[in-house]
Amino acid sequence: MSSLERDELSKLDEETLGEKLYKSLCGEETRYLIILDDIWEDVWSDLHRYFPENQSGSRILFTTRFKTIGFEASDKCIVRNLRFLSHDECWKLLQIKVFQDVPCPPELLDIGKKIARKCNGLPLAVVVIAAVLASMKNNKTKWEEVAVSLSSYISKDNSCMKILELSYSYLPMHLKPCFLYFGAFEEDTEIPVQKLISLWVSEGFVRKGKQKNSNAVSYGYLIDLIGRGLVQVAKRRSNGGVKTCYVHDLLREMCLTIAEKDNFMKVIKG
Template identity: 80%
Template sequence: MSMSSSERDELSKFDEDTLGNKLYQSLCGEEIKYLIILDDIWVDVWSNLHRYFPENQSGSRILFTTWFQKTGFQASNKSIVYKLRFLTDDECWKLLQMKVFDDVSCPLELVDIGMKIARNCDGLPLAVVVIAAVLADMKKNKTKWEEVAESLSSHISKDNSCIKILDLSYNYLPMHLKPCFLYFGAFEEDTEISIQKLISLWVAEGFVQKLKQKNSNDVSYGYLTDLISRGLVLIGKRRSGGAVKTCYIHDLLHEMCLTIADNHNFMKVIKE
C-alpha cells in the first residue's frame, strides 16, 4: 500500500480516531496481508493504537521497537520478544568509522585511539552515534581524539539530542522508580554495585513502597528488575541460581543521573 503526497495531505486533515478507523477498514479482509513497522513505541501509545489493527488470521505481522520489554509482552499473548544485545567492540568501531568517515578509510594514526573510543562506548549504539558526531565536527588529529577518549562521558553529555532522548526515558519512569534510578549517581562511575547493598540503601532512604504480603527486599528487587528491563541498569554478575548479584549503569547514564539529581535538588555529589 502506498499513497501520493496529495492523499497524505488529505489524511492529515482527519482527527486521530477517524484516521485510525480508516486504517482499520483498509486492513480488513481475509485476502489482505500486512506488515506494519512501528519505531520507538511506548506503553500508553500501543494501548491506544492496537485496536486499529485487525486480527484477520491472514499471516499479517506487526513489528515494533520499544525501550520497555514489558510493552512487548503486553502487546499480545502471541508476541515474540527479541531483546537486542549490546554491540561488540568491533561493531562499535565499524559504526564509529561509518558515522565519522562515511566511505573513506580511517587514517592509520587514528585507528588505535579510535578503537579505544569505540570500546569506551560499552556497546551502546546511542553513545557511538553521539560521540561520532563530536569527532566528525573536529579536526582529524590524534591529539584531539585523545582528549575525547579521556573525557568521553562529558563530550556525550553535552550533546543536546542525546540529553533529550535520555531525559525522555527518565520522564517516562513511574514516580517510585525515579529516585531509585537517580540514586545510582551516588556511586562512582564504572563501579559494580552489590544488589544487597543497593536494596538496603533504597530502603533506608525511604524509596521503597510498603506493599501487603511483600517484604521490602522483594519490592526493591522488583524495582531493580523493572529498571533492567528498561535498559537503564545493566547486570554485572549473577548468582548460581540466576538472581542478579551486582549491577551498574553506563557512564552516559551516570552523567545523566548527576545532572538531573542536581537540577531537582535530589542530591549533590562533590567530586575531588
C-alpha cells in the same frame, strides 16, 4: 502515497484516521507488515485496535523500551532483547560515521578504538560522538581529549540527552529516586544488589508492601528498572537472580544532571 494524500490524512483526527487504517487493512486476502519504532505503554493501548487480526499471516514489528509491552501485546508475541554492540561493531560503526568510505588514518586507529570501547556498546553514544569527531578533522590531540572525557562530550548533545531523559520522565514516581541514586556510584562500577537494596531502604525510597518485606519490594524495583533498559545485569546468582548491576556511563551522567537540577543530590568530583 502522493503528497496530496498525505496532506489530507494529516488533517484527520486520530479516531477517523484509525478507522481508515483499519478498513484499509481488512480483508481475507490482505496481508500487512506494520513497523513501529519506540512504542510507549499508553501508545500501544491506543493503537492496537486499529490492526485487524485477519489470520492472513500479517505481522506487527515494534521496538520499545518496556519489555512488558512485548509480553502484553499478544499471547503469540515473540520478544527479542536487543543486545549491546560488541567493541568491534562499535568501532565499525564509528568508522562509517566519521570517515564514510575513507579508511581511518593509521595514527588514529588506537585512539579511535579506545573511544569506541568507551561507548560501551550503545549505538546512540557511537553516533553522537562520531559527529563530534568528524568535526575535529583528524586532529589526534583533540581525539585524545574526547577519549578522556567522552561522557561529558555526549552529555552536551541536547538531542541525545532528550532521548535518554524520556525514559526517566516516564518512570513511576517511586522509581525515580531509586534510579537517580545510581549517580552516587563511581563510573564503570559493578554494584552489589544487596548493598544497593539496603541503601534504597535506608534512604526511605521503598514503600513497604503488605505481603512483602522491604528487601523484596526493593528487588522488584530493580527488576522493573532492568526491564525498562535503564539498568544492566552484570552478574547473576546460581538461581538466576541478579547479583550485581550497573548503569551505562551516559545514563549515570544523566542521573547526575537531573539529581543536581532537582536538588536531589550533588556528587563532588575529587
